Amino acid sequence: MRRMLIVGAGQSGLQLALGLQTHGYDVTLMSNRTADEIRTGRVMSTQCMFRTALQHERDLEINFWEEQAPRIQGLGVSVAGPVTPLGHPRLVDWLGRLNGYAQSVDQRLKMAGWMEAFERRGGRLVVHGAAVSDLNFLAERYDLVLVAAGKGELGSLFMRDAARSPYTTPQRALAVAYVHGLAPRLEHPDIEAVRCNLVPGVGELYIMPALTTSGRADILFWEAIPGGPADVFQGVTDPSEHLALTLELMEWFTPWEYGRATRVELTDAGGTLSGRYTPTVRDPVGRLPGGGLVLGVADVVVTNDPLTGQGSNSAAKCAASYLASIVEHGDRPFDEAWMRRAFQRFWAMARHVTKWTNAMLAPPPEHIVRLLGAAGQLPAVAHRFVNGFDDPADFENYFYEPDKTAAFLEEAEAGATGNPEAPEALGTGPADDPADDPAEETAGEAAGQVG
Template sequence: MTTVGIVGAGIAGLHLGLALRAAGIPVTLYAERPFDDLAAGPLLNTVAHHHPLLERERALGVHHWPAAEFGYAAHHHWIGGVRFTGRFTHPSCAVDHRLYLPRLAEDLAGRGGRVEVRAVGPRDLGELAARHDLLVVATGRGALSGLFPRRPGHSPHDAPRRLVCAGLYTGIAPAEPAAVTIGVAPGQGELLEIPLLSRHGRVTALLFENVPGGDLAVLNELSPAQDPALFRKTVLEKLREHHPATAERVLDDFALTDPRDLLQGAVTPAVREDFLPLGDDKFALALGDAHVVVDPVMGQGANIASYSAAVAAAEIAADTVYDEVFCRRVARAREEVLLGASAWTNLVLDPPPWLGELWQGLAGDPRRADEFTDNFDHPDRQWRVLATRRRVRAFLDGS
């Protein structure tokens, strides 16, 4: 019987494992650390799950946080003074992955998936490949960082374009209607304000995307553990100066929930090769951030990781030979969505001048604003809208 080994216990690895177990395929998930440590550890991300991902959760029987109860159904945009709201056809939802991933790991184990805690490096891949018919690498961190070669044509950046400062906060009045607020301070960076369910209950995630060397970059230099008052004061000052759409709803009791609930760092976007030969006609298939890393500014990372896992699971279940032909078929099946998300995100990180025409047009056309927002569910469609000035104008003209 076919067996699959999955290295990496993030959303890509867990969704793949759950989908394969639903198809009756034996799975071993190799996790770098125990899930109890993950749950008690520092903030992992502030990602929102969009409707297609939530539908996959329902199909897998792991939709534990219904979007109707915990989600939101709109995006409020504030872009250099231009304001508009776009509404989703179906709601999205954000749950702290320190709650999400351990719960799904329990689901996987309860359905017969094996979870093995061990560090895996490049030298271990041959051993693991010998245990399984197919090895899937679903983590691009640590010793496996850069395992799969970059595809230069789809990886224009060799350094981070933003400094990420993401934290969980109380003391922000919710937007009306409940929504993610996307603020853009031209030349300085972006802010995503996300209603999120955490171990503290409902909180607000503030994901600052700061231009290196800009005025907001100071947020990545301060430690709330060392000087909580200075950190709070600086965040408030920068909100008021650069992100007024969020600052106008800040209350007197505004505070970071816990020093562990802050993530400071940076991401270098990259698209990597889909697979790697391991010898003896065995292959490692790339998944999740081992394959495509996008900056979190458009909130696509977890969503495309889940999508890629679903495509891979369907192809694994439909085949019995996991050779280069199989790997190339997986690559073709998922390419348009993954490359669309990557290209769209990179465009936002280095916006062309004509992107301002889009924001002005959306501010004056609620129907197009809703369509643009709905396309967060469909990054391939969004890229077809945004790829060129001609396409943007055709979208605004309704052609």
């Protein structure tokens, strides 16, 4: 029986460990915390998993919370206009439907549950914060060592790939609050949806339904431009102060969202998180001092900003891809050539995520401004854009190049004109005052400042 060591008990590490178990491998998993410590600790992410990633969990029969978690049916985009004495109005507001529902499960709940399942199924769990010296000692005792925890010393094993990493500093300052008591959106009170609010010169506010340790919740997530007016969470350690700042920003920059948040409260004392990190792609093969090799997993080697909600999705897809590469390899040695082939198989998908996320971090060019504005009037545009969160490869076909965008918009307009039975758009801009009809250029200027 082939022996596998996985360091890191997050989405990718645990999913891969559970997957390898189903194929009869002898798996050891190293975690720096116990299941109980994870479950009662601080929130770790703002995960929202779309159809393909959820299917990987179903395939392994580890979708333990699917019946409990809210079923997210759509994704909405709003764009704030220039500031007025009363704050920021909405210039654009629309909602696109997902082909299959998405879900968000607090990783404290999921990772603790998966760790316990891994042990019940005969897996060996070692609670220890692994260092390079540990891996140097253990590498010879396992057929393959996979590193799915890249913080601290272990991250130094994987060198930055400058050609694939255009940013050298964090592009957003992140602030998360898990809350109970958020009211539904008045426009679509019966539709569970992720809401993306773009605020020019400030950043983005995401709101997503989720399941946490105390039941149904919502996640309030600011992505602030560093040094901008929403970059106010650094050094804030008091959860109550964190929530107060979150709501103050919402009241001024996204009043349409603040109106449903006046009675929210934190889910628990560990329901806040803040920080920032630099999007980076790294060499997937790490070299240990003794000459052994280890393979980096998911965001250890492909770290994207959470702006496009791809972290847990990419982690699930990486685990599924690596599992297939391992099983298909049979009894042959897991040498450097195999490691690089396994990564390239994952990168064929991950490169689309990296390209799209890096593009969304930058100020949008004119053709993207037109695309986001058109989605409010053309359901086909909204539908295709929001389903790109499940399959970012599709953005290659219409998103990056102005000519392709123009051709797609022309096709969508022709389809809407030629099909009187086309579905009605779920929300269009402008949204705040039906009497106002700002020119397209005004909305374009506002959206063009985002990033």
